[in-house]
Amino acid sequence: MKEITEFEVSIFEGKRAWYELLLAAVFYSAFIYMVTLTVYYGFIEKSVQIFIRAFVTLLLCGTYSIVYGLRFSATKNLLIDVDTNLIVSRYVVGPFSYDVKSKVTEFEYVSFYEDRYGCFGTNLWYVKNKHYKMYSFENKESAYQFALDISNKLNIDLLDATEKGNFQWIEKQNLK
Template sequence: MAYFLIFNPMNKHLIVSEKTRPLWQRIIASLFFTAAIAFLASTLYNANWSDNNLTNIGHNIKGVIYLMGFGIAFSFHQSIYIDIKNSKFRQTFEIGPIKLGQWKTISNYEYVSIFHQPLEDGNKIFEVNLWYDRNKHWELYKKYDYKEAFLIGYEISELLKIKILDATVPKNFKWIDKKASKETGKMVYLD
């Protein structure tokens, strides 16, 4: 899933978000949600609330839960909101207009780091983390593309006015000279 970065200068919010699901996935999700609602309505309308029939109602409710689960799987996406003005952030799990996630306070932004995790198939996944309050961090982004990870990390570090660390080489972490990197178009490290 691809990510994008949004900065709203009016309320000083930074959003790192997955792109909207493709139309075909949203259509499939709506079909699952519709089927779940119809199945639930049918179950409740035709229910015989006797003790003998409660097992059948329970099985039908279980079917509704499965249909809703498939609908959620085809429609959810994640976002991270950073409220720069109030030093808060939250990670959300979003399904349509519903956003689940709690705000957490950050006392002291320190730096952004980019590092990679080797996967079992031999590929690497790059992660961008926001470090704060000495040794705490928040994972902002994961992607297979180093360049995209660096651009997200760079933009976040610029907006928060903090340093950026290239930790993609194990035991050889280097601070990035943001100004020189921007001017030359190549990665330039601080000495």
């Protein structure tokens, strides 16, 4: 029997936009078409020269299609169990999901920062310099609000690392 675990913090990315799902469907369809052609020319028509071309096309373009299909259809959910200090990253594509579990000793603080591309990311730090990359955001306010919510739920400190070399601890008592 499967054990049901209650998670203290559950963060769901949400659903994809309709145009992302449409693009994913196009990429998946292209992949299925290439697989069908490869099987047809390899086993039904038995044309070696065309089979080799179809197989090479499947390897090159099929890999591209399946990767971008996953990129446009996958969502990431983050589950944190405070009692056992377990972080579960759940990647979901339609009805299928894949869990990546990370066991940590103790959560230390949450930080938000600006990367070299102008996006804002959030990290959950544990055991001195080890961290878990959570999400990226388009603007600073969204990253700040997300990091603040996580730090409040986990009852840990919050670090503003948006300015390189000028890190600032944020006092949460003044924000309430």
